[in-house]
Amino acid sequence: MASNRLELPQGTLDVLILKALALGPLHGWAVSERLQQISVDALQVGQGSLYPALHRLERRGLIRADWGTSANNRRAKYYQLTRAGEKHLEAETKLWSRLAAVVGQVLGTA
Amino acid sequence: MLKDLLFRLRAIFQRKSIESDLDDELRSHLEHQIDRNLERGLSRDEAVRRAHVDLGGVEQYKEECREAWGIRVWETTRQDVRYAVRQLRHRPAFTFAVVATLALGIGATTALFTVANSLLLRSLPVPNPQDLVIIARNPAHPSPVHNFDDYVLLNEQSRDVFTGVAASNEGNAVGFSLVGQSRADVPEVVNAAFVSPNYFEVLGVGLSIGRVSLGSDGVIVSYDFWQRRLAGNLGVLGQTVRLNKAVFSVAGVARQGFAGTRAGSVPDVYVPLNSYPSVLPLMRNHWKSPRREWLVLNARLKPGVTIAQATARVGRSLLLPGLQGIATPFSAPLLVLLAASGLLLLLACANVAGLLLARGIQREREIAVRLALGASRMRLIRQMLTESVLLAVIGGVIGLFVGLSGARALIQLLPSNGPLPFAVDVSADWRVLAFALAVSVLTGVLFGLGPALRSSRRDVAPSLKPTRHLDLRRVLVVVQVALSVVLLMSVGLMVRSLASLDAVDLGYSRGGLLFVYVQPAEFGYQGPRARQFYERLRERAAQLPGVMMTSLADYAPLDNGNDSHTVAAPARDGAVAAETNTVTADYLKTLGIPVLAGRALNALDEVPGAPPAGLISEALARALFPGENPIGRRVSYGDRFDAKESWQVVGVVRDARYFGLRGDPTPMVYMPADAAMSRMVLCIRTAGAPELLIPAVRREVAELDAAVPVLEAKTMDERVNDQNGTERLLVTVFGSFGLFALVLAAIGLHGVLAFGVESRTREIGIRTALGAGRWDAVGRVVADVGLLFGVGAAVGTIAALAGTRLLTSFLFGVKPFDALAFLAALGILAVAAAVAGYLPARRASKVDPIVALRHD
Secondary structure (H helix, E strand, O other): OHHHOEEOOOOHHHHHHHHHHHOOOEEHHHHHHHHHHHOOOOEEOOOOOHHHHHHHHHHOOOEEEEEEEOOOOOEEEEEEEOHHHHHHHHHHHHHHHHHHHHHHHHHHHO | OHHHHHHHHHHHHOHHHHHHHHHHHHHHHHHHHHHHHHHOOOOHHHHHHHHHHHHOOHHHHHHHHHHHHOOHHHHHHHHHHHHHHHHHHHOHHHHHHHHHHHHHHHHHHHHHHHHHHHHHHOOOOOOOHHHEEEEOOEOOEOOOEEOHHHHHHHHHHOOOOEEEEEEEEEEEEEEEEEOOOOOOOOOEEEEEEEEOOOHHHHHOOOEEEEOOOOOOOEEEEOHHHHHHHOOOOHHHOOOEEEEOOEEEEEEEEEOOOOOOOOOOOOOOEEEEHHHHHHHOHHHOOOOOOOOOOOEEEEEEEOOOOOHHHHHHHHOOOEEOOOOOOOHHHHHHHHHHHHHHHHHHHHHHHHHHHHHHHHHHHHOHHHHHHHHHOOOOHHHHHHHHHHHHHHHHHHHHHHHHHHHHHHHHHHHHHOOOEOOEOOOOOOOOOHHHHHHHHHHHHHHHHHHHHHHHHHHOOOOOHHHHOOHHHHHHHHHHHHHHHHHHHHHHHHHHHHHHHHHHHHOOOOOOOOOOEEEEEEOHHHHOOOOHHHHHHHHHHHHHHHHOOOEEEEEEEOOOOOOOOOOEEEEEOOOOOOOEEEEEEEEOOOHHHHHOOOEEEEOOOOHHHHOOOOOOEEEEEHHHHHHHOOOOOOOOOEEEEOOOOOHHHOEEEEEEEOOOOOOOOOOOOOOEEEEEOOOOOOOOEEEEEEOOOHHHHHHHHHHHHHHHOOOOOEEEEEEHHHHHHHHOHHHHHHHHHHHHHHHHHHHHHHHHHHHHHHHHHHHOHHHHHHHHHOOOOHHHHHHHHHHHHHHHHHHHHHHHHHHHHHHHHHHHHHOOOOOOOOHHHHHHHHHHHHHHHHHHHHHHHHHHHOOOHHHHHHOO
16 A cells, blocks of 8 residues: 555645645644545655644744644644745746646656 | 744744644644544554554654754754763763863963953053044154153144143152041052143043042042042042142042053052142152153044044154053063963863863763764764863863963062052953953864864774874874973073073172162151151161161162263263262162272261262273272263362272163262252161061151151062062963973873773783783883873974074073073973873783783
């Protein structure tokens, strides 16, 4: 099973987290759940490695954190996109699509 | 950028709450995962276990989060410091040795820097010191002192460039007493500064209490003097005080920390300049004389006026007020000593580096394990450097205190001039603190870097080859030996110089002489009454037990008091410059200056109307009457012989040194004293120790007139020592440096030798077992000592040859490369090396082959 999963290329985790948060505020655990849902378990994201990434994004001012209460009534730290985060996600998405298209084209023609 | 910094700072300062925040967050994650796992129907235990597995290594992620907060550098430094503190506490003996060595090394450097800072670098503690200048006489004579007329002239001429010109003359010894006390207040000798009325305004120095403008009868006392003598009493304003015979009222107290404008002198009382003749009546006819250059002129530039403009306007050169005058004679020896203390610090560094290396060897296993476990080399080096810098900073803090008390002791060694002690403020300022800190950190890196690089090498295996470590240690020992040679040679040279100075033929005998200075003329004894006072005092002193002879003179040898004239003889072209001392009959006998030909002066010569007669010294006799008998010849003062004014040479006396110990003795004339002399020195020859006589003499003066203070009472020995002040200072400081260097070098040598024997115990054991004699091992240690000592001595000698040239100007009667000083330095060092080698050699000779082979 593990061999079917994709290792994340360097730096892409940040974009994926931003994407997961684009739909609304989430706490850490929920981000990992969301990522697995969206990618239909195809991506291997270590749950723990999410947190350094979240803190990194917070320090860069792309997301913002507040403590709140989760659906099953537990205290949780919710992250949400800031304006800068939204812009960043948009730019990164465009960049990624172009990159994917170009790489795909190169690989397809070979 | 700013946001990022704020984030980091918040992370550092709210560290606790952020950490617990992270813990909460991770716990919340686990709880959610456990909930999910339970929903999936796992057992409670399994749900918890899986949640933990999925989250992964929490500590690693926490560490990554911390990194994400940007506080890693801070964090590791903190860890390193904590680790270093733990390491040092575990080895108190090692820590003590290193800290003590560093404290002394850094202390020595800091002491010298503090003194140099106080005398040479520090600017006056006044507002905007950069606007303050000292007016020098003229480019050809950049002397900062002026006569009275010049002051008046400059004051008027420079109104458009200076806000004011303040004249001052500091360092006058005057008798101070309070008026209106119930008991008779015995006058105390204090340092009086005569200052122009605008002195405090020009300098910009405010008062603690009172008014700044000096009236003609108001004085301002220094803060320290107010505290010490006037008990810090706020009611002191208006208090009547007596300075010598003149009466003043206290108008104010100067700001704390203000110590006048001259280095080496700290005024107690600031007196209006125009009261000068009433305080010092002897100067009444001289103070405005154009020949008397005595006033220092401090001026403050008007806003917007540059020094160049002001220079052009007044036509004099302008000096920046460092601490001119007195600083110059001390700057050269201080710089030499500062360099010497640098050598000492270097030696201390080499010594400590040796100790660290030795410890690095002990820690080899620990370091090897940590490297094997994946610690990065940079991290280990950083950690070890943290340790050495920590050691250096602890050493530096202690060194700062050592240095400050050392600076105070050093100031005591600086020779005083006249009755007032050499005084200067040697408290620490930001420069001293910055210097000590910089020196500490630099030292820490300097002695820590080598050992850190050495013991953190990647090749973990050769812990079996300690010899390579020893190489660096051996080099360090050679450095220590070499530096000791340089310092010890300097000590030797200075000791030899001082011995030569002490051996200088003074022309009089040093021992058993006391000179007492009182000035009754400043306390109301006018005309012949002053001379009578002296005579009565002399008679009283002659009655004191142990006193053999007494006399009075215009001035005593090494007084710097002088009376220069030229002396001319009839049959000779040109006159000879000579100094004249006016003395009573027994003066020559009191001092032990022998009469070589003719007769001495006697009481009859003093009688008014007696035929004018005088004595001349050998040097003057040779110059005036080469190859002839001078007795009975007539000479006169002036550039040409004048028969009417002439006097007869009745005797020739031995040359005596009046003006310093170097060079040729000055030609002297001795003339009989007369009844009008108002300022004299009492000379006493005693059979016992002259200093023991001082209290009795003071009592006699007080009985004659309690209002007349003894300005100074000094033995001839003290006066000669004052002359050698610089040399004595150098000998004392170099001597203590040399001793410290010797001990350090011996310790370093011992460490290396002991380590050598220890690491070769096995080898020695095998050799002994194979039949080598006991002396074989000892011989190797001795050879080792010889090698280290020999190389060190050779390097040191070469360095000393270059270095001792700096001392040339302080040497007397000895060359910079003196065989005796050199051999003595090497001899002392050889003895130290032998002592250092003794224990290791003994240990080597006692190696038991059986025990040694079981070793390890």
